[in-house]
Amino acid sequence: MQTGSVSPGSGRSSAHTWALKPVFSARTVGLVILVLLVLAYSAHRMQLDDLVGRLAGMAVNAATSESGDAAADPGEGVLERMFPLAIAERTPIDRIADFDPEDLPLFAHLETAPEEVSTLDPDTLQMTTRTVEKTVLVKPAGYLVLVIRKIIETIEIALWASLIAVVMSLPLAWLSARNYSPHWLSYVTARSGVSFLRAVPELISALFLVLAFGFGPIAGILALALHSAGFLGKFYAEDIEAADKRPQEAMRAMGAGSFATLRLAVLPQVLPSYAALTLYVLDRNVRMATVIGLVGAGGIGQELKGRFDMFQYDRVGTILLVIFITVLLLDQLAAHVRRKLL
């Protein structure tokens, strides 16, 4: 190694004639242009150019503070009508069966409030409006408590769905990991099963499951669990396939079978990633559980849909705020658990 001279070996071209590969080839550039053209066409089809015009118009309106004709826009005013948020629950006592004024619920009090009642005057056959004093039972945080109870139900749905999904997807992941599936047939079957589970949206399967199991949490749990199992099965399997091969090879060299190798050389590697995926699925299931409530599969979504249809936007506002806070808190919790595990 003391020769120091860089002698050109046989069949080598000298270095100054070398051509280095360009970073972007003509093919890449052409492909990017093609993709941009397709996107432009698609944007036109999706009326995105129209959206830009409308947004600009709204911005101009806001700047000139001209309210315009509010009636033309059905979405106008919903936001204003959400405030103040509905926190209390007011129930006229004549609507409560066996009401006992001596035995009020905790923190509740009675209020008398004038209420306008329209009745048909039998003599004139005209609607007359008169004011009557009505006693209402006011629970100061009554509605909030109801919403919180509903959101807990929603979280329970998400928890059970995630739990069932994990239990279902572990064997699915083993069968659909290319390097551990016992047979190519089991691999293909498991892969397509996982894809099918993932392909059916929760909302659609929830519609069918509500038909099968009736309104309530069971349909929601099953719909979420099936979809999540498809999701987790795919990503668990991909983690197994991507795991570091060296510890697995060491186990194989010691004569270990698939199970021992998976348990001792693969599982410890993929566990943090599994935990992160599972937490993500739990977080997603909480959000999805509110959505599938819309089709009657239990939880806060059912309440939300009811209030929305009755134009009680102050209650809708409360529900949305509680959902937002819940997702935020769960996100913090998930981040904390992930930090502990990694």
Added chain:
Amino acid sequence: MRTTTPLYIHNRPGDLPHETLRVYEATKTFTTGPAALDKVSFGLKAGEFTVLLGPSGSGKSTLLRAAIGLVRLTSGTIKVSVERGIAPEKRKRPAIGMVHQDGSLSDRLTAAQNVLSAMAPQMGWLRVLFQAYPKHLQDKACRLLDRVGLTEDQANRPVRELSGGQRQRVGIARALMNDPTLILADEPVASLDPATARKVMLLLRETAREFGATVLCSLHQIELACELADRILLLRQGQLIFDGAASDMSPRSLAGLFEQDSAGRPFDLVGG
């Protein structure tokens, strides 16, 4: 990454072999490129500490991986004799321990769990699932970890928290766990600094001697090989070009062989 059919023979009881490992015309060709192993033949006497020397890509790893069944030879045979160990007739393969390059331990398991994982092939699935090894095996793992110089605290720490030298010590303990007659070591000190590398190699030689195991260890450090080996095999481009006692050759002349290409010319700076 499935293992190939093992090419091992079990000795009949009482039939003491002179050779622990017999490699006969081992040849391995990959679809592209020259042969990784080209008719390599040699035998290892029981208790020998043999170093397999050679530059990168000379076929050292392929030979060791073939000997443990991770690579299937194109032609030729590798035979491993077993004369002792826990109930060899119950084993699927004879007791061979392997020390790999860095990164072969499960780095989220503790050092002790890694050592015990060597016994997993002989355990039931429930024991494997919960890593519940019998007490006498746990004691044995502790003794081995103590022997390779780890403390109780380090034995209970995840391997990724240990230093490179400590990890290779754990690797040696794992290789010793199932009472091997043969220990194969594939560049066990490639990732270590020279001083640590020497300590780990000395430990490998001492412990192998204590346990009566034959060692075949691949290295690329010539000085270390000359210092430690009973016998040196030199592989170059898949061919065995030197086989002899370490005392037969000076490190200088070995280095000369090491740095030649197949035509006998020294490698220059752009070649090789």
